[in-house]
Amino acid sequence: MPATENKGLLVFFYICIAVFSVICLVPFVLAVSGSLSTESRIAAEGYSFWPRGFSLETYQFLFGSKAEQIIRAYSMSLVVTVLGTLTAVLVTTAYAYVISVKGFRLKNVFAFFAYFTMLFSGGTLPWYLLSTKYYHLGDTLLGLFIPYVLSVFLMFLMANYFRSIPHEIVESAQIDGAGHLRIFFSIMIPLGRVGLVTISLFYALQFWNDFYLPLMLVTDQELYTIQYLMYNMMANIQFLASGNAAHVGGAIIAPPLETAKMAMTCLTVLPIAILYPFLQSFFVKGIIVGSVKG
């Protein structure tokens, strides 16, 4: 009997998950269908699940008028994601190794330093001052990822993962004369692969989705990422449509077409949507492995 009970439960969960997935998918389907519809029919009849008057005009328009900008922003996003992820993973694992290594007296102090920033932060203003005045990150490529290279949460995740690697392996390496650098690069990193992939994915996602750093630190269009380009476009439309614009002389600016907004959304989501199914198993595995010790 238990087997059928389980089956019943399983079916129930599958149904729940299916319903939930459908709910998550609806906006995305609307966006895709919107981007493939003609502007006039969207304006007249609203959105639908199936494109109204199927056409690729919007994409032609986007790539025709803004191709250069979109491609540049796309490549900037790619560069930032790759560079950012590499740097972040290196810094994070190094820190994680330091606080997880056995016999290091100050490791708790270091762990506390990191932990402290999870509880208290200096706020936006000091952060902005530090980034622009002292580190001179304004309008630089580095400014687009350096502030995010150490996520404390992911660092602890990784430290936990390192702790799960049997200490005997490290010990035997030390007996053979390996120093910390060698242990870190030749033992911890290869053995920590799953954890590494997990945090890389988290970082990659964060860098890809980020529009805050460009908003704060970048004014040069060459450095716009695709998310910021999107944000900029939407922000301008919403502000102008909200009526606040009346304060500043009643500026009239034609907002981009409804379908263009949708097409931009699809373009932004696309790479992640394609990549996700292949990598998602690492996410789950990584978190579980990191959380269970031994």
Place this chain on the structure above:
Amino acid sequence: MNKKKGWISLLLSAVFLLSACSQGNNESANSGNVGSTGGEETTPSSTADSTKDNATLAPAKLKIVLYGDESNRMKELAKTEFYDVVKKEINAEVEFQFLPWTEYGGGKTDLMLSTGEDFATYTDTNYMVKSVAKGLYADLTPYVAALPDLSKNVDEASFTAFQLSGKQYAIPVGNKPNSAEFYSVLVRQDLLEEVGMTQVTSLAELEAFYDKVHAVHPELVGYAGTDARRMLLYDYTDQNLYWQNDFIALDESVQDDKIISWFETEEFKAYSNLMRGWYDKGIIPKYAATNVPQLQSDWNSGKAMIWAGTAARPFEGAATISQAVPDAKLVNYFLGTGRPKISRGTYSTAFFVSAAAKDPERYLMFFNLLQKNQELYDLFAYGIEGTDYTLDANGRLTKITTDSLIPDWLLMNKNFIRFDNTVPDDFIADYKAWDDGAIISKGAGFNFDNTPVKNEETKLNGVLTEYLAPIGSGFSDYETAFPKALERLKAAGIDKYIAEYQKQFSEWYAKQSK
């Protein structure tokens, strides 16, 4: 041994962290240089010229922040022609920085001000009052003499609007007929003629127009907005009301210092009932309550019959609509006659200079260039003749590129503005005469200091969005919804707010009339 290990790992982590940071320093310095050399490519010759012309002026750097999208052409010109001209005229290297509109009057602008950056951008009176209280704007009074041409082309009343306790904190730009903003109805004349009408002079005619068009084009919405208190003025009051903010109005037909708590008036009741009628009739679309941005897209894509009018909207708006409806024609109508148009001053906006600016005077010299003469106006607003636009024999403008430069709404000055071929002569004549007989609001130049009633103001704004805006735009019925809204208003402290406003206004008014 343990100790040694410890130090090594400490070193390891320190090296990684430091390498990340120091890398940041080096490279940012480098790329900073790359950026500025990019801008300097064109300078050698112009510097040579300018040192001759401007021997007395030391070189300066100016950063002008603008909001919105930076077009490709603007980017190009900012580094070439604009840069050269400014360098030549006032020996300053100007850099334009674009921010999203969300950062206007707060956000990153605030951050930049608070962290002591050297820049200038535009503002409104609300933002000015707040920022001056925090000491973030430079006092520009000593430098006003650096604006010889601008002060000729910008109305004097506009300067007063940006003064606080007699000090000039922002420099107005623009000079355009803008009295009676939103007091007229902007009507799609093509639709009006299609249903056999010629003009709209009263509310009854406007509603008849809606009915007739609705019968022919049921897909069109009536009014692409939710606020019609100005255009309907003739139909619910004998006063000539002018709003200071959402809560407070002035009656411009009497010379006194009395302020009116708008929501507590009989006029608000009458107006709400009119709007309720519009809502029931379908003149205001049902989705307007939740989707205001959609209304503007509706208007822009030619899906609406009327909009709130301003002097410039018939030609500003026509350019947008004609993409969707090529033969669209827009005309302003007032729903009554006999009350003078009210103006807040003819400026478009005003530039402030950050308190940390090294050379505020040079910024003012730059603002002066923006409104100096036809030649510079043409350059900043339209670009280069032959490349960006052409002029015909009558001085009419045809744009070659659609990219916007320094936003033309910002610069718009009736002494310099150029119209394109599609704007009929009689319209230009109307436009230029729009302000004839207009009066400047008796509240123009008054800036409310909200510090004593800051909490009340925040709460009131909450009540406004939740309760009063829906009543005012007809989504909820006045009779049923207002008692509760009024209760909330009182609880939020409307009385204290009004009293404080009245006090400050009376003091200021008394000083003005002396």
